Amino acid sequence: MYSSKISGLGRYVPDNIVTNDDLSKMMDTNDAWIQERTGIKERRWVQEGSDDTTASMGVKAAKIAIERASIDKEDIDFIVFATLSPDYYFPGPGVMVQKALGLKTVGALDVRNQCSGFVYALSVADNYIKTGMYKNILVIGSELHSHGLDKTTRGRGVSVIFGDGAGAAVLSRAEATSKGILSTHLHSEGEFAEELIVKAPGMGTRWVTDILEEDDPNDESYFPYMNGQFVFKNALVRFSEVIMEGLQTNQLAVGDIDILIPHQANLRISQFIQKKFELGDDQVFNNIQKYGNTTAASIPIALTEAWEAGKIKEGDLVVLAAFGSGFTWGSVIIRW
Numbered sequence: 001m002y003s004s005k006i007s008g009l010g011r012y013v014p015d016n017i018v019t020n021d022d023l024s025k026m027m028d029t030n031d032a033w034i035q036e037r038t039g040i041k042e043r044r045w046v047q048e049g050s051d052d053t054t055a056s057m058g059v060k061a062a063k064i065a066i067e068r069a070s071i072d073k074e075d076i077d078f079i080v081f082a083t084l085s086p087d088y089y090f091p092g093p094g095v096m097v098q099k100a101l102g103l104k105t106v107g108a109l110d111v112r113n114q115c116s117g118f119v120y121a122l123s124v125a126d127n128y129i130k131t132g133m134y135k136n137i138l139v140i141g142s143e144l145h146s147h148g149l150d151k152t153t154r155g156r157g158v159s160v161i162f163g164d165g166a167g168a169a170v171l172s173r174a175e176a177t178s179k180g181i182l183s184t185h186l187h188s189e190g191e192f193a194e195e196l197i198v199k200a201p202g203m204g205t206r207w208v209t210d211i212l213e214e215d216d217p218n219d220e221s222y223f224p225y226m227n228g229q230f231v232f233k234n235a236l237v238r239f240s241e242v243i244m245e246g247l248q249t250n251q252l253a254v255g256d257i258d259i260l261i262p263h264q265a266n267l268r269i270s271q272f273i274q275k276k277f278e279l280g281d282d283q284v285f286n287n288i289q290k291y292g293n294t295t296a297a298s299i300p301i302a303l304t305e306a307w308e309a310g311k312i313k314e315g316d317l318v319v320l321a322a323f324g325s326g327f328t329w330g331s332v333i334i335r336w
């Protein structure tokens, strides 16, 4: 068995900043409500007419990650792409990254695990590396939410939360050491699939032709639906559980955490966990204030920013944790 380590990180967010005050011009909301409930001050939304797509933003983040890994792009031998907002219904964006980077015919896998997408993607890549199947895997999380949100008062409970952006990591083979990804932990609970969902178009239920035929202006089925308080309560429990599971697997304790990078779902969720685990402000990294919830992109953007800011040093214990639609949740324990 080999070890796997993150050898390069990159991020990309669109230039266009949308503040809470900007949103209050589109719908009945206000800065105080959004900040108090979520901590979000602003988010990035791809400007109309921009070339940015989920795949192309992923490529931009990936190029930075590859450069920082000090490898040639030809050294990438597999791609894992996590998103809930692919450019096309199919194929997924993994193959578009393969094409854009000119990576001959390397395999590309798409992961559909929403806010846990990057954690799931990293887990897949980690195991491919550890078993010796691949040497350098490009792992991307990218989302273009803004085109699919209900930007009227009807959608305000969801739309104010989500932002666009991309993050990427190169995961590389290392000789077996006590460093790198120590373990990953994945869970799901499909019983609650409908609590955070975009129902249409669904291949087996209601396809695009049905929607067009019905042409119902009150149809909300192609916008995200979220049972906010139920999601919130489940997130608090699952985040805590899966962080503890990861630590205990490695005979570690909460006090060993140097930095926790939680999926940026809601600042109040991060603060709850910080308080529960008695972590200091410098032990929990948050950037939801600037970007909102960028789903599969949130952890790689936050991890990259934390690393760029010098908050992650060699030997640090870095914990990633996510929860989201599915429900799905997971954690990654890394010795940097």
Ligand SMILES: CC(C)(COP(=O)(O)OP(=O)(O)OC[C@H]1O[C@@H](n2cnc3c(N)ncnc32)[C@H](O)[C@@H]1OP(=O)(O)O)[C@@H](O)C(=O)NCCC(=O)NCCS
Residues within 6 Å of the ligand: 028, 029, 030, 033, 034, 037, 038, 115, 156, 157, 158, 160, 226, 227, 228, 229, 230, 231, 232, 235, 265, 266, 293, 323, 324, 325
């Ligand atoms: C979405 C969330 C911020 C909403 O906060 P909340 O305290 O649960 O608020 P509620 O949905 O109960 O709504 C409270 C009131 O605010 C209103 N409201 C909802 N969105 C609003 C907005 N953007 N601006 C102003 N008012 C809003 C509601 O209509 C409701 O009004 P009412 O009391 O008159 O009916 C919160 O539930 C949450 O963060 N949930 C988890 C989200 C999450 O983590 N999602 C991603 C998982 S990966």
